[in-house]
Amino acid sequence: MRLSRYFMPILKETPKEAEIVSHRLMLRAGMIRQQTSGIYSWLPLGKRVLDKVAQIVREEQDRSGAIEMLMPTIQSADLWRESGRYDDYGKEMLRIEDRHERDLLFGPTNEEMITDIFRSYVRSYKDLPLNLYHIQWKFRDEVRPRFGVMRSREFLMKDAYSFDLDYESSKVAYDRMFVAYLRTFARMGLKAIPMRADTGPIGGKLSHEFIILASTGESEVFCHRDYLDLAVPGEGIDFADAASLAGIVDRWTTPYAATEEMHDEAAWADVAEGDRVAARGIEVGHIFHFGTKYSEPMKAVVTGPDGKETPVFMGSYGIGPSRLIAAIIEASHDEAGIVWPKGVAPFDIGIVNMKPGDADCDAVCETLYAELQAADHDVLYDDEDNRAGAKFATMDLIGLPVQVIVGPRGAKVGEVEIKHRAGGERETLPATDVVRRLAA
Amino acid sequence: MRLSRYFMPILKETPKEAEIVSHRLMLRAGMIRQQTSGIYSWLPLGKRVLDKVAQIVREEQDRSGAIEMLMPTIQSADLWRESGRYDDYGKEMLRIEDRHERDLLFGPTNEEMITDIFRSYVRSYKDLPLNLYHIQWKFRDEVRPRFGVMRSREFLMKDAYSFDLDYESSKVAYDRMFVAYLRTFARMGLKAIPMRADTGPIGGKLSHEFIILASTGESEVFCHRDYLDLAVPGEGIDFADAASLAGIVDRWTTPYAATEEMHDEAAWADVAEGDRVAARGIEVGHIFHFGTKYSEPMKAVVTGPDGKETPVFMGSYGIGPSRLIAAIIEASHDEAGIVWPKGVAPFDIGIVNMKPGDADCDAVCETLYAELQAADHDVLYDDEDNRAGAKFATMDLIGLPVQVIVGPRGAKVGEVEIKHRAGGERETLPATDVVRRLAA
Numbered sequence: 001m002r003l004s005r006y007f008m009p010i011l012k013e014t015p016k017e018a019e020i021v022s023h024r025l026m027l028r029a030g031m032i033r034q035q036t037s038g039i040y041s042w043l044p045l046g047k048r049v050l051d052k053v054a055q056i057v058r059e060e061q062d063r064s065g066a067i068e069m070l071m072p073t074i075q076s077a078d079l080w081r082e083s084g085r086y087d088d089y090g091k092e093m094l095r096i097e098d099r100h101e102r103d104l105l106f107g108p109t110n111e112e113m114i115t116d117i118f119r120s121y122v123r124s125y126k127d128l129p130l131n132l133y134h135i136q137w138k139f140r141d142e143v144r145p146r147f148g149v150m151r152s153r154e155f156l157m158k159d160a161y162s163f164d165l166d167y168e169s170s171k172v173a174y175d176r177m178f179v180a181y182l183r184t185f186a187r188m189g190l191k192a193i194p195m196r197a198d199t200g201p202i203g204g205k206l207s208h209e210f211i212i213l214a215s216t217g218e219s220e221v222f223c224h225r226d227y228l229d230l231a232v233p234g235e236g237i238d239f240a241d242a243a244s245l246a247g248i249v250d251r252w253t254t255p256y257a258a259t260e261e262m263h264d265e266a267a268w269a270d271v272a273e274g275d276r277v278a279a280r281g282i283e284v285g286h287i288f289h290f291g292t293k294y295s296e297p298m299k300a301v302v303t304g305p306d307g308k309e310t311p312v313f314m315g316s317y318g319i320g321p322s323r324l325i326a327a328i329i330e331a332s333h334d335e336a337g338i339v340w341p342k343g344v345a346p347f348d349i350g351i352v353n354m355k356p357g358d359a360d361c362d363a364v365c366e367t368l369y370a371e372l373q374a375a376d377h378d379v380l381y382d383d384e385d386n387r388a389g390a391k392f393a394t395m396d397l398i399g400l401p402v403q404v405i406v407g408p409r410g411a412k413v414g415e416v417e418i419k420h421r422a423g424g425e426r427e428t429l430p431a432t433d434v435v436r437r438l439a440a
Numbered sequence: 441m442r443l444s445r446y447f448m449p450i451l452k453e454t455p456k457e458a459e460i461v462s463h464r465l466m467l468r469a470g471m472i473r474q475q476t477s478g479i480y481s482w483l484p485l486g487k488r489v490l491d492k493v494a495q496i497v498r499e500e501q502d503r504s505g506a507i508e509m510l511m512p513t514i515q516s517a518d519l520w521r522e523s524g525r526y527d528d529y530g531k532e533m534l535r536i537e538d539r540h541e542r543d544l545l546f547g548p549t550n551e552e553m554i555t556d557i558f559r560s561y562v563r564s565y566k567d568l569p570l571n572l573y574h575i576q577w578k579f580r581d582e583v584r585p586r587f588g589v590m591r592s593r594e595f596l597m598k599d600a601y602s603f604d605l606d607y608e609s610s611k612v613a614y615d616r617m618f619v620a621y622l623r624t625f626a627r628m629g630l631k632a633i634p635m636r637a638d639t640g641p642i643g644g645k646l647s648h649e650f651i652i653l654a655s656t657g658e659s660e661v662f663c664h665r666d667y668l669d670l671a672v673p674g675e676g677i678d679f680a681d682a683a684s685l686a687g688i689v690d691r692w693t694t695p696y697a698a699t700e701e702m703h704d705e706a707a708w709a710d711v712a713e714g715d716r717v718a719a720r721g722i723e724v725g726h727i728f729h730f731g732t733k734y735s736e737p738m739k740a741v742v743t744g745p746d747g748k749e750t751p752v753f754m755g756s757y758g759i760g761p762s763r764l765i766a767a768i769i770e771a772s773h774d775e776a777g778i779v780w781p782k783g784v785a786p787f788d789i790g791i792v793n794m795k796p797g798d799a800d801c802d803a804v805c806e807t808l809y810a811e812l813q814a815a816d817h818d819v820l821y822d823d824e825d826n827r828a829g830a831k832f833a834t835m836d837l838i839g840l841p842v843q844v845i846v847g848p849r850g851a852k853v854g855e856v857e858i859k860h861r862a863g864g865e866r867e868t869l870p871a872t873d874v875v876r877r878l879a880a
Binding site: 033132 | 470
């Protein structure tokens, strides 16, 4: 993308309303814009990150055997009356009346709807296990939306729902998602630590939050230092191998880890002092096993091998890609701006033409722009006539992993500079070597 | 995807509520499910088609220079009060009150919001032309939703908005979208004919609907036979070349074409009788040039080269991917089911294992499944134990372009059968030749 043809409205001033760094940086980098309290547009740069994050979530859901579908944003209140949650949910639910005075709502989550879909089609244990997910906009009418997309009212969520014949197999489904989540966050450059969690309005007894450590985190968390070095399962992990999944979950749940709500001072005292990590954390995912909480009242039953009908065992599994982006920035930024982990950056590489109009600069930049795109990189080419300082500040602010800087002196002799955003390392090299140097 | 691990709930009976063939076939093929009046879930097979259609729309928008972003579904009523449309829009608008008693609405379209975004960031003619689009769920509270996703209440829409300094340049933006639309529909196997149209609640004087001919269409349309053979511009079209765009638009608007509303009996009488095509049509896209209708009241102005402020000239451009899918099916089906045009099919190829458990069948199928996927095809592998008749009926119903049929006798000697869904041609060939035979 040529910057001169792009829409990336950088803000020079720090917006006053932004209390946390991710919110400030997303506004300044022209990623988002608040339309009304807690409701945001995703400007082109932000949309690119949202797509990349959602795509990683999708790939890891698919790898684990979950199947993508898409439920609507608007739901009928009747479904929620069946489960008994319509009144429970309170004012956070955005309730709507249509022209025929029927009660609708903007879905804050989809347990009821997916249970209704399941009971409409599935009759036999032979169609299990089944895990259906979607990535769709949700709405929770927070009293005080804040922190930008970290706590917005309209937000994107991936929610998956597993269906199994009995407790044991539904526990395998839970483990499958647990492992998929470890992989998902690791691919985004995040170290996410699973912690036992309260189940709140979703229900059930078994639940984990995935928490990343960030000094600006919303709540205090406590964990064993071992988590910082635990290996995340590789691509080759076999999601059909229940024993090996259980082994991984075991390794990732044995050392002490707890959010403030679930913190146990006695157990914490048993952790050696040098192994204690007390830090601030941000929740980036939440998984629930709630068994038959919805299938019983909503009569979602299957016939087992014994010919008897039994309510299906369920779990649900959420990741909020919009919120996650704020969390990634909280965990990865510096004074100059965002430092995108590879894989979620809006573009992989930024080319900075220091002197548009200079024949050498233009020629070198155009060649690199074409070659790097041909080599499958997403490239932002700053071809605008602007001060050097402003160009560098913008590139640092938007945090692309690699900058290729092309100045007139270097271009004349065919040389360019590469700057790595994360560590700040710079190197000068022949323009003809750039593609090879940046090969994945 | 292995059918045994997929979720594709085929209905054996024809649902009574479905009045038109696309609705019937989408329900029977397990593509969609109505959740409540006019609100649908997209089951996995439907979601795949929705993604493919949206991706073609996206690619052609990008090619024409439009930039993708994403606006929220929920909007503030205040914005619509500024443009004066809040009261105009009537009961089709889904109005909502939040917990703080602020008036919100589920966006039926986004002219106001994009104008607000534009005026917040853009000040100078130097940042023009600009065309921003998004693909987002919209809601129109139809009195009587029907025909499945053809006329649903919650529906997916791509809406693009162009911004230009004056009438002439905004006409170029209009032409650019006009040409992008021709390409978009052609890539989906559709022959879409642009027809002058009423502008309705969007406003403005210049507007075209893109109509496909289908015997089940919603309205009567009239056009010159020449349209049926007009060439659609190729990939290489230069969207910076205003003159050549205007030439294409000229060729595509000169022969007579009109919807019922705009039909002119006198002009129609001038068309030679043998050239008249009176048929039924389905609207699949609608583009509008409305100049300063929103920019004036909302004060979206730019400074021109003369230093004077002037309201920006705008147009908006819609395609409904969810509706489009129904239209594609109306235009492309037979007695046995859907006949997907290449490019929008949920899978490119279906492999039918006639005897799962037979060592030869399984081996041939597994090899083909791996090889065809490695060759970048989306493959559905029917590995389920089922009657031959049911297997064939399902494959025909879901309409994948190519079926590869593997029976025990053929498999024993390494032979399989290929069936092309559209024409029904069959050929028997060595299994080892399939990948080459099906190369794009």
